[in-house]
Amino acid sequence: MNKPQVPDFLKNIRVILARPSHPGNIGSAARAMKTMGLTRLYLVEPKCFPDPEADTLASGAVDVLQHAVVVPTLAEALADVSVACALTSRRRELSTPLSTPRETAPELMARARDGEQVALVFGNETFGLSIDEVEQCNRLVTVPGNPDYFSLNLAMAVQVMTYELFSHSGVTVDYLKPEDRSATLAEVESFCQHLECALDDVGYLERRNGERLMRRMRTLFNRAGLLREEIDILRGFFKQAQRFADGSLPPRKKD
Amino acid sequence: MNKPQVPDFLKNIRVILARPSHPGNIGSAARAMKTMGLTRLYLVEPKCFPDPEADTLASGAVDVLQHAVVVPTLAEALADVSVACALTSRRRELSTPLSTPRETAPELMARARDGEQVALVFGNETFGLSIDEVEQCNRLVTVPGNPDYFSLNLAMAVQVMTYELFSHSGVTVDYLKPEDRSATLAEVESFCQHLECALDDVGYLERRNGERLMRRMRTLFNRAGLLREEIDILRGFFKQAQRFADGSLPPRKKD
Helix, strand or coil: CCCCCCCHHHHHEEEEEECCCCHHHHHHHHHHHHHCCCCEEEEECCCCCCCHHHHHHHHHHHHHHHCCEEECCHHHHHCCCCEEEEECCCCCCCCCCEECHHHHHHHHHHHHHCCCCEEEEECECCCECCHHHHHCCCEEECCCCCCCCCCCCHHHHHHHHHHHHHCCCCCCCHHHCCCCCECCHHHHHHHHHHHHHHHHHCCCCCHHHHHHHHHHHHHHHHHCCCEHHHHHHHHHHHHHHHHHHCCCCCCCCCC | CCCCCCCHHHHHEEEEEECCCCHHHHHHHHHHHHHCCCCEEEEECCCCCCCHHHHHHHHHHHHHHHCCEEECCHHHHHCCCCEEEEECCCCCCCCCCEECHHHHHHHHHHHHHCCCCEEEEECECCCECCHHHHHCCCEEECCCCCCCCCCCCHHHHHHHHHHHHHCCCCCCCHHHCCCCCECCHHHHHHHHHHHHHHHHHCCCCCHHHHHHHHHHHHHHHHHCCCEHHHHHHHHHHHHHHHHHHCCCCCCCCCC
């Protein structure tokens, strides 16, 4: 199976970091974005940018940093945006709807697919988003987590939010799966019949509990999700055992 | 609304880092775990541990490091575990089932709830998990992401996987929501009737298009998800405008 493509409309989703203090976090955020197929980064008043530490932590995502747009105000980064999500972990006395990344993701993806511009807005590492910044957004998004220790760092929050969006992109991990073929129910049944014969041939299948034993074996092998190749291996073993039992192979001498 | 509690059965889920090279990553992983309510960390042959850099990056999660169990082999960390998930981003020629964190999470949570021990196994930063390590696990888990740049770092992978589990914990973010009350449909309708009167009183509601105009306004205010308090504010404004229109308030002089 071929590698899938990241959908083109993800370019309509931007990440905005408002007043980030540490260039390392900018780099880590860029890396997190790129792993999830996003490339458009806006920086509002970054303390140090560009910076070699940002490049180091971006790893293979230096291109995201090189194309980053630096602006003096959040308003400029949001000018052409129709849905702006303020990421926050504090209780806010605002009537803007609060939801989780998972609840919000389908709408954000649908809008991006329709060509609207969507923004994910993250605040300063220490202070988060100011009330002024939050009021420029029309959604509040909170990552669910431990209520007694909610200390998701900036790049981690970017990672979780972009992971959530990507998981609605339709890009699967199927291309990483080996091409083994699952056995059908008929193949499993035929395999179980072979097992029953082999157990009988070696004298293991006593009349009294044979039926119950085979019921357990059928349950086991139906549950196990047998692959064709595994059936072939086990059937080979059964055949060999049957050959010893019927004398068509002579007993093997141990050294 | 009170803060919810992290469910107790999350203690049945452990994170195992196999041969981690950088103490900073151990600290970041501990922090990521704790934000998602997990506390049990196992370290297989860590290069440097304990280490001050791990403590620094753990931030408020130093307790997770202090209780971390250091073992010489993965087998020891897995001895009492029934489901072990190998986190991997490479194609593996193994017939172990491959799934995403989202697909796997419900089963893992159900088993932990039933008292079974569940492990999330992460490999070395550079080399990932060895084939020997993967074979000791009974699940393969891959975080979906950009097929052309899949470079999720160790702590980020821990964050995404533990976020995914936590999102199935039933702990919501409702306690962060303000206690505003949504207006009912009847309240919105009564508000729209008030709006219609006010528009009429100020002479804005022309006969010809009044019906169409009110249909648009009804659609808008039904869509907006009005809160009770917002209705009160707008009705206050309408009343004031009506008072000027009917002469019960004298025109205001500008300075």
